[in-house]
Amino acid sequence: MLLWYGTDMSASKLNPLQPRTPLPSQVVKDDEGSLVAAAKAGDIDAFETLVGRYERKIFRLAQNITQNKEDAEDVMQEAFLKSYQHLSEFQGNSRFYTWLVRIAVNQALMKLRKRRPNQVSLDEEVDTGEDTMPREVEDWGPSPEERYKQAELGTILSSTIAELEPPFRIVFQLRDIEELSTEETAEALGLSIPAVKSRLLRARLKLRQKLNRYFKQGENS
């Protein structure tokens, strides 16, 4: 099992009656715009800085979508090469990282469809019904992830997300891991906004259910 996750839970303050505190972006730093501008002007070092900053995230994204290490590596290489080739077309209407994610997702979906041509169709109707109604309702305590070592938690998260079917896994990846907006996710995947929302809800509830076996209080502590 490859490990794609570590965690920093210092921002977690969980209370269901309090609104979710917006999380500081873990990806985009203030100098992204100037690095992109420099790279566009031909500064290869600036582009390499961007590669170094995002390679781990792009590899994890590709791995989570394709579920195959070799494909993920190809996807990452192709995404960075394509982004460099097409840098002049990047208008700065979104974050560079969002644009890069979209390129990587396209590459990853092509790989996935090649491997599983009859199984991967993102736009077909999916059942978002009753099976997501929570069956197990147990409190996890305030910081359940701290019960695990980082590598162990990484294994839990990557194997848990791998259990989701592609339409749910990919929407969750873009919305809740890469932090794309609903609109950006819909555009990237060619889905309607209601379709993104229903898949996301189901993905969240399914993952909650799957994580319950690791995080419920009194277990594994």
Added chain:
Amino acid sequence: MNCKSIVREISNYLEEAMEPSLKTSIEKHLENCEDCRVVVDTTRQTIQIFCNSEPAPLPEDTRVRLRDALFKHLNKLRTGPRA
């Protein structure tokens, strides 16, 4: 507002994408329903655990192959096709 409706609205509630009146109804239900409180809480934790997770470092051989591929490509662009 019943438990089933709460589950349907969890995403909107956590993202605060709803009318204030609906939010108030949900919170009223949550005050009195421990099961729904736990479901909302653990769903929020699920999102945060994934969202806060940091990707592991690239395997060294993967990193080397990426650099090689980029270097080769960028070098080709730098020297350009000779007429």
